[in-house]
Amino acid sequence: AAGVIQSPRHLIKEKRETATxxxxxxxxxxxxxxxxQGPGQDPQFLISFYxxxxxxxxxxxxxxxxxxFSDYHSELNMSSLELGxxxxxxxxxxxxxxxxxxxxxxxxxGPGTRLTVL
Amino acid sequence: LAKTTQPIxxxxxxxxxxxxxxxxxxxxxxxxxxxxxxxxSQGPRFIIQGYKTKVTNEVASLFIxxxxxxxxxxxxxxxxxxxxxYYCLVVPAFxxxxxxxxxxxxxxx
Numbered sequence: 001a002a003g004v005i006q007s008p009r010h011l012i013k014e015k016r017e018t019a020t021x022x023x024x025x026x027x028x029x030x031x032x033x034x035x036x037q038g039p040g041q042d043p044q045f046l047i048s049f050y051x052x053x054x055x056x057x058x059x060x061x062x063x064x065x066x067x068x069f070s071d072y073h074s075e076l077n078m079s080s081l082e083l084g085x086x087x088x089x090x091x092x093x094x095x096x097x098x099x100x101x102x103x104x105x106x107x108x109x110g111p112g113t114r115l116t117v118l
Numbered sequence: 119l120a121k122t123t124q125p126i127x128x129x130x131x132x133x134x135x136x137x138x139x140x141x142x143x144x145x146x147x148x149x150x151x152x153x154x155x156x157x158x159s160q161g162p163r164f165i166i167q168g169y170k171t172k173v174t175n176e177v178a179s180l181f182i183x184x185x186x187x188x189x190x191x192x193x194x195x196x197x198x199x200x201x202x203x204y205y206c207l208v209v210p211a212f213x214x215x216x217x218x219x220x221x222x223x224x225x226x227x
Contacts, residue, residue, distance in 0.1 A: 004161075031212070033214060035215075042205070042217040042218065042219060042220060043156075043162060043215070043217045044217070045214040045215060045216065048214055056213070056214050058214060088159065090161045090162075092161065092215075094212070097212055104150055104167065104211030104212055105150055105164075105167055105207070105209055105211060105212070105213070105215065106152075106164040106167065107162075107215060109160075109161025109162050109163065110161055111160065111161060112159070112161055114159075
């Protein structure tokens with residue numbers, strides 16, 4: 001079965017550089033979520049998109065921005081990178097709300113992008 | 119969002135049943151109780167979700183008392199591959215997931 005695809009899987013950047021992370025949700029999934037997980041930390045919600053519109057926003061720095069495109073893939077853009085941005089970034093997607101699934105909070109996570117800022 | 123409290127760690131042996139209890143005293147009427155599993159350097163994986171009473175699927179059972187202020191995830195006959203972090207989340211439907219401190223389960227031979 002198709003899964004969430006994230007690219008790149010690993011990324012090394014210098015401080016103050018920019019980075020773009022990409023997420024391709026499972027086909028027919030209409031909602032995309034971004035989470036950040038620092039070393040030894042629990043995942044933290046950053047931002048989400050439903051039908052290409054921002055639906056919720058969490059603890060996402062102003063240096064970060066994201067969008068969802070017409071094909072439902074999403075990109076997380078990160079500028080002025082800091083050492084503390086080093087983390088695993090997960091993208092997750094979920095089924096349409098009218099899909100009839102009983103699992104209203106089932107999100108399918110991708111393998112993550114490991115960002116290292118030097 | 120309701121805050122959850124669960125044990126930081128648990129130890130078990132292969133073949134045993136493991137029960138992880140989560141407290142969520144401030145759960146709201148529109149909240150669902152959802153459990154996720156996470157292996158190191160992998161994304162969390164959905165295990166089970168419930169609203170009240172008992173829910174069972176092919177990998178786990180979820181017990182929820184009538185007052186919904188707690189829940190228990192039951193993993194039957196665990197194996198070494200069940201060693202992971204287990205998160206209890208209490209969130210409304212179709213909303214962001216708010217992860218607290220999960221339970222690190224270690225299964226030994």
